[in-house]
Amino acid sequence: MTKKQLIAHFLRLNRTSYLLAIVFIFLVNWLQVEIPRYIQLAIDLIDDASTSGHEQLKTYVGIVVIMAVSMIIVRILSRIYALNPGRITEAALKNMLLKKLNRLPNSFHDKFASGKLISIVNNDLSGVRLLFGVGFLQFFNALLALSLTPLWMWRISPELTMYSVVPIAVAFVIFRIGFKRMKALHMEHMRRLQNLSAQLMSYLSGIDLIKSQQMSPWVKAEIETLNQQLLRCRMQITRIQVYFMPILDYANDLMKVLILGLGGYMLMQQQLTLGEITAFLTYSVLLAMPLMQLGRIATIYQRGMVGITSVQTILNADIPEQDVTPLPQLEVDSLKGQTFSVRNLSFSYPGEERLILDNISFDIPPGKKVGVLGSIGAGKTTLVNCLNHHLDVPASTVFLGDKDVTTIARSDLRRFVKTITQDPYLFSATVEENIRFGSRDADIASAQVDEVLELSQLAGDVSRFEEGDQTVVGEKGIMLSGGQKQRLSIARALLQPSDLIIMDNVLSAVDYETERKILEGLFSQLTTQSVLVVSHRVNALEYMDEIIVLHEGKVIAKGSHATLLKTCPYYYDTWQLQQNEAETEAC
Template identity: 30%
Template sequence: MGHFASLKYFFKKNKWYYFWGIFWLILVDLAQLLVPEVLRRFTDQLQAKTLTTRDIYLYGIYILLIGFAIFLFRFLWRIFIMGASRRLEYELRNKLFSHLLKLSTNYYTHHKTGDLMAHATNDINAVRMALGMGIVMLTDATFITVVAITMMARTTDYRLTLLALLPLPVLALAIGRFGKVIHKRFKDVQEAFASMTDTVQENFSGIRVVKSFVQEEEEISKFDAKNENLFEKNMKLVKLYGLFHPFIQYVSALSFIIVIGYGGMLVIYGDISLGDFIAFNSYLSLLVWPIMAVGWLINVMQRGTASMARLNKIFDEAPEITEADAPIKLDYFQGNIEFQQISFKYPNSSVNALEDFSVKISAGKSLGVIGKTGSGKTTIATLLLRLYDVDTGQILLDGKPIKNLELEDLRRNIGYVDQDSFLFSTTLAENIAFGVDSFQQWEVERVAKMAEVHDNIMSFPEQYKTFVGERGVTLSGGQKQRTSIARAIMKNPQVLILDDSLSAVDTDTEERILNNLKTEMKGKTSIIIAHRISTIKECDEIIVLENGQIIEQGTHDALLQNQKSYYELYQKQLLEDKIANEE
């Protein structure tokens, strides 16, 4: 039960639900234990020929009352105990989702979506079962067993009771062995399910790539292999279940054989009455469920414990990016940014993404960043947003290290458009207004016009209410990029970062967007990362990156006069544009 210690807060908050649930459950068990006594008296009176018509009606009423009590109390314990377990499921799922969102970016580079989805579904469900039906089975197994055995020994015959219970130790040992194997096979099922879920998620997210490369059959084959693996693991578990329950019933049947043989002799010799014999068999029948419940309980608790251990492992993960003990809240961001001798390498990488990198951007100015793929351009944005922390050096914002600033404050004042241009499965208006708490339609339209996507949106049948497919699959690359730009502007940030976010836009549209941004970002700081010189040539300063280091720095005109890397790239792009125009 050590793994469930992390749920102490929940038990404390919901203790009365469990208390009343167990109370009503015990009343159900007591009501069931009254049935053998009614049968005992009825049979004894019938054998003694003292049973009257009035007695028959009276015993019938007793049975009806007991049945109604069982019905009512069973409904109540289900409401309280199962209701508490559903509340636990709700809170656990919320807690898991909230915790996962707080974890650092690096966590998701080492954990697959399929695994995390398995934790959010199967594992939480297993914990719910352990602390719902598990509580019920534990209570039933304990209370009914103790009371039934006591009644059998006291009201019938202790020797018959001992003989009837002889098979039970064998059953207990067998259940323990079964439980260990069940635990292992259930773990195998969980892992197979996570692997299959991950394959499904990847294929649905990359459906365009799958279709464009005509890989449907290959991916179906891969999925079939994962699905077959899950099937085989489930079948191994099912086969064990198939053996488990018949075995319990078989061992239980041995007790009835003993009772019929020895108990029948006691009735013949007059040591016990026929009513005692029937009542004893009724008590023994009631014991079958607790014995089976022990088996179920071990299984459910094994699953729940294993699942809770996996969940605790996630909950114990601490975000790598944390705030200072007394974070600084800036009332106003001027937008002065300074990278001081930054060196940084991504986890599990042996090469620095940035090395001895220093640059200063004054408030209200724009910095253009250009370089080959893998030169460290995106890392500048990643570090400024504190998605990762630098290895050496420091980044200053308005003269203060960003490590000392409130994370929420820092990120809220930076508008970031990444290369992926990720969109959510909701309306275009809600995607654009994602970073604000409330919005007016005219505000959404204003920023959409600045991003040159308004006309595209108005051409859709549902316009701004158009529902975007998963990851923006219903939009073109250029439309996604421009929608993402509108979303960043909507935040009214003091710092705007465009990370190669105009690559899918034609040069005319690009020019109009940049002119619009120049007006919008007047007095604010901009960092524009690009592969095309046309995107950054109007920036106040431009840096050229290679292997994480600045190899050139200056204005567009100054860099052309240097006739080095920037100049060579400019000439190459001019030639490419000329060839494209001639075609």
């Protein structure tokens, strides 16, 4: 979507409001230029001592009062209909951005730090809001004022109007120089603000490490460097706003001097009346406001266009072809209960030659419990992210039934595969609400929530909370222990049925025995769902139907726990070592 298409879309979206706004803005400006005309007529009647003159004077004064009151009402309406589209556009764009970000693949998010995306949604969108709201209002105010006011001035004295325009024309030439420079500075300001936001997000994420390692002075220095760069850019913009943009104000003051000097001379020559001079000066005041607004309009325009450029970064990002069109419901239904298969999967990250996964093959039939054992760096998490298509896997390597997952929209695949990671994200909401976030169905009964709490072995902990499942867990679940957060994430994944549940070291925060008991109780209930448990603990995998041993990206053995103890030295050594560790912990 180009800039013109984006602007045209939101102009159409708010066309009714904009049309009414233009009508009311025109009426405001028409009343503004008509009121001085009746003031002129009233002043010229002051010397008329006749009864008819007095009556006419009262009529003109009454007309001025009525017009002034009418202008107040119409101005309020013009602001309502001109400013509302800015908020409507901002809300619509935020919804569009959130929807698009949710559909973009992991490769996009690897390129853009979360802080930059937050800066676009918060800071840059405010410029778009101003463009479609205040910018629209002030542009048409200035356009109509600069059209009608000079016309009414011309009616009084073409010669004086021409003299008045000269300083304005000179000022516009100087103004344009500053306007061009501001465009580049606003783009630079946007980039520096995004960089600062990205760095702050990064440092806040690692605040515990920064404190424990006494890295605060270094972090402060880094942030101060970015702050100073942003400040210098902001000061350059401010200098232009101070020295270049007010040039129109100075031109307006010079115009008033010309009007008073030349107008006074013409008054003495009886070429103009006192009422006409008064009206002409009033028009110059009316002309001052739009001239003053031109500087702000230029700033709003630049911010708005910079904001639109930022928004296009997200809106114009390519969604993978298979994610554009979801599968028909009949085809989705046909995939239920199918076997997940991995065939000769090899994977390396972009820019790296080393294979993280090397020729992996295995099946996960319906209802089967499969474990993956491997040390740190063996490729376990990469394998998980290939199965759920979080990573862009090669075609014809991962299948759901006979369907290649690279041809299935990720939104459709999420119906069949649920992934629970070792670092669960919890919202600052209640326990129940965090569980319900895992379901597309808003009508889930409380009994179902209680059931998944039991399955995840969290019901006992929740019952001891003062407010039970209505306890607020705090930001990122800060009120819960590491094990409680992981079990809550399991409960969330279990609420909505799926064909395959992947557990990637989900109970790493609990001890060996607790992990084994939780998984044993969980498997006794999940008889129809397939489960893939990834762990570096042998005890957690004892009850698996099949265990895949992963070492340096390769499958070195497959089989049950008993079989692998006899046939796989690596598996046996790992089990023996962990048994000794468990005994040491028990002592």
